[in-house]
């Protein structure tokens with residue numbers, strides 16, 4: 022848990038009277054009952070107290086407050102935002118049995134992302150449940166397992182074309198398929214929230230498993246639906262399964278444990294089948310993709326080689342990390358475009374002048390398409406789907422600002438708040454021009470960090486940005502997007518979850534020529 026350092030000077034012996042005065046002061050200052058003040062104690066020769074946050078109750082901690090506030094604010098990130106106004110930029114909560122700190126503002130967010138001591142991942146049940154009860158894979162592992170896995174994954178992905186021209190070709194192949202499909206239902210309303218899902222999996226799966234699925238493939242659509250469901254069952258803090266994990270034995274259906282268990286089972290069945298197909302046709306002298314490369318590594322049985330369970334979790338991480346984030350961002354991007362016809366017009370003008378009619382867009386066009394890039398940045402800002410990033414964990418007791426954060430505390434980063442706070446002019450307005458200088462150059466703001474920064478920075482940033490650019494330009498080169506007659510203007514209000522998503526909305530794809 023987080024504690025406030027009341028003094029940086031060395032205080033080995035604090036008299037009872039001094040403690041009483043401090044106790045009274047803290048009650049008056051924070052307006053909270055005795056529980057918080059009792060937490061005053063000596064740490065590394067400094068007098069420290071628990072960080073400011075809502076009153077903590079036994080066993081449930083702040084869970085009841087969260088539950089009540091959610092009724093009003095709908096999304097977790099808004100609840101944290103509201104409390105931060107009252108308690109400050111380093112907000113301390115106890116959620117069930119777990120200490121959680123939510124960090125606000127560029128200065129503290131950057132500090133957390135920059136320091137090794139904060140680069141752990143939480144041990145909570147929700148996170149380890151998806152990886153056979155272990156801290157393995159890339160997204161939710163830490164320490165040497167994480168460094169080893171991240172290095173190996175990046176090496177193998179690059180060997181099979183990650184970040185190269187062949188990956189661009191894969192994205193183009195997928196977006197052409199999307200455009201062809203939309204031409205078939207042109208003029209009719211389409212629910213667009215998940216139109217990119219299968220294409221996004223295909224782009225990653227080509228590198229991971231050397232495989233492509235038809236955009237209408239039911240099996241893959243089902244896997245994508247399961248991922249969406251699992252992302253909507255909890256928020257990024259890990260939910261009740263992390264905070265009161267024993268409840269899974271008492272009310273497994275009510276807290277979503279049974280459903281999540283089934284989802285994990287189905288996703289791993291799909292991954293295991295793919296790995297088995299690879300093993301049956303493996304040629305050790307000619308690895309075809311990331312799965313082959315890891316299988317060869319496993320067969321060689323080196324001291325630090327990976328296990329098959331690790332390979333399964335790596336595949337799952339790559340499958341999930343990219344799908345919901347990019348798909349939800351792309352859906353929000355279309356949503357902002359149909360809400361703002363002037364933005365759509367400017368985008369199409371830029372596409373038409375930068376790209377000859379006879380050809381499709383390429384990533385090489387990006388440097389000349391400043392407005393398009395600004396629309397992508399503005400979407401990543403205003404609809405930050407990774408609202409609190411991916412939780413970090415303090416690996417040791419460590420100081421942050423005026424506080425000491427105890428080993429094991431979860432840290433959530435208020436990225437959505439950073440992107441939508443008062444430091445932006447009219448933050449609620451979708452205005453790509455805010456990212457363009459008067460000379461017409463793109464502004465790279467250091468207040469925009471949708472992919473995090475530092476050692477744990479998202480490994481899919483380049484891919485995500487390329488996908489968003491090609492999705493957007495291909496679609497607007499071919500279609501005008503319209504809200505169907507009679508449908509309401511789609512709401513920008515997000516649906517809560519591990520990744521924020523847009524509420525269901527429909528769009529008509531009207532062919533341009």
Ligand code: HEM
Pocket residue numbers: 134159160161171225338339342343344346347350406407410411412471472473474476477478479480481482484485
């Ligand atoms: C718009 C799309 C995306 C957004 C907004 C996004 C955002 C993020 C964020 C905020 C983090 C956490 C950084 C941290 O812990 O400090 C992250 C991590 C990660 N992302 Fe993404 N991401 C996106 C797309 C992708 C894609 C396409 C991939 C596919 C390769 C991917 C793979 C990962 C992985 C593997 C990690 C874990 C890195 C680690 O823990 O070392 N992401 N992402």
